[in-house]
Amino acid sequence: MSLIDFDKISGIAKNAGSVIMDIYNRDVEVEFKSDRSPLTEADKKSNEVIIQSLESFYPNIPIISEENSEISYSERSSWSEFWLIDPLDGTKEFIKKNGEFTVNIALIRDGYPVLGVVYLPVDEILYCAEKGSGAFKEDRSGNLSKISNGVHYDELEHIKIVASRSHITDEVKEFVEGLKNEGKEVEMISVGSSLKLCLVAEGSANIYPRFGPTMEWDTGAAQAVVMESGREVLNYETNELLNYNKKSLLNPWFVVE
Structure with missing residues (x-):
């Protein structure tokens, strides 16, 4: 080490x-x-x-x-x-x-x-x-x-969702609609790059759903910031922490929350 x-x-x-x-x-x-x-x-x-x-x-x-x-x-x-x-x-x-x-x-x-x-x-x-x-x-x-970002989005009525400026997908739009159907008030923030993860870490945004392709190098550094701020970067399918040095360096879909 x-x-x-x-x-x-x-x-x-x-x-x-x-x-x-x-x-x-x-x-x-x-x-x-x-x-x-x-x-x-x-x-x-x-x-x-x-x-x-x-x-x-x-x-x-x-x-x-x-x-x-x-x-x-x-x-x-x-x-x-x-x-x-x-x-x-x-x-x-x-x-x-x-x-x-x-x-x-x-x-x-x-x-x-x-x-x-x-x-x-x-x-x-x-x-x-x-x-x-x-x-x-x-x-x-x-x-x-x-x-630090101590409040999980589940506990909020007004949710700030940060999403990609260049890569917003239909699946993200469906995710947003799902929150609205739960009675949540949703505000969208469009930002580029790994800054999105950092905005969740500092509390400027509450959640970042990424339902599209990213690579491990897109998220590694910012995930460290997110995790030490008290939030998590979770594999959307398994709900486990995003991990690295996989056989494929392509990330799965994930949610920063």
Whole structure:
């Protein structure tokens, strides 16, 4: 089990964010991957910064990144811990220049996130958590505050549901209608990237149903924040905590509540 300097990981995320912002403030060239998802210079540069830094500080901990994910299950299945990173979650939001994109670094240990850093470069806001130490939010002035969300949505009459700006599905709409049929007053919040999970963690939203495709690197860091805030990220079918380093890195449908 490795000892991790939490401040170093936060610093790496901020450095990656600075590189992203240098590109954000000029015209962005967009490529498309084989699955037609967009890829920008910012994704690649942020990935380089994070991987080089992690390999320098923690050479014995392997890395899975969105931009470097072709590692066979036969190799990674024996890993007890590894870094899981998404160097730029919300590439579509980056291209739209709406600011709703994040840098994500998680440490996965025995199948679950034990450390997570989520950084919003435009707002210079950092969400961070370490297992057993709580979840925190740092503003652009460096002020650090503990975050928690103690009230489950079942206990509320007015529910704030956060959903994807780019990927809202018919199943999510049905979920919302189900709550309304229970007599709940529902307010929808549309946001991009892993920020959605962080909004539930801090109590700005009460629930995030995700009934569509995501990958493990989309959720790992923010799940650490959610769990340390007192909430959970649950597999929609099994009602168990979302776990990591599966044979397929595709997440099942889940609910953050």
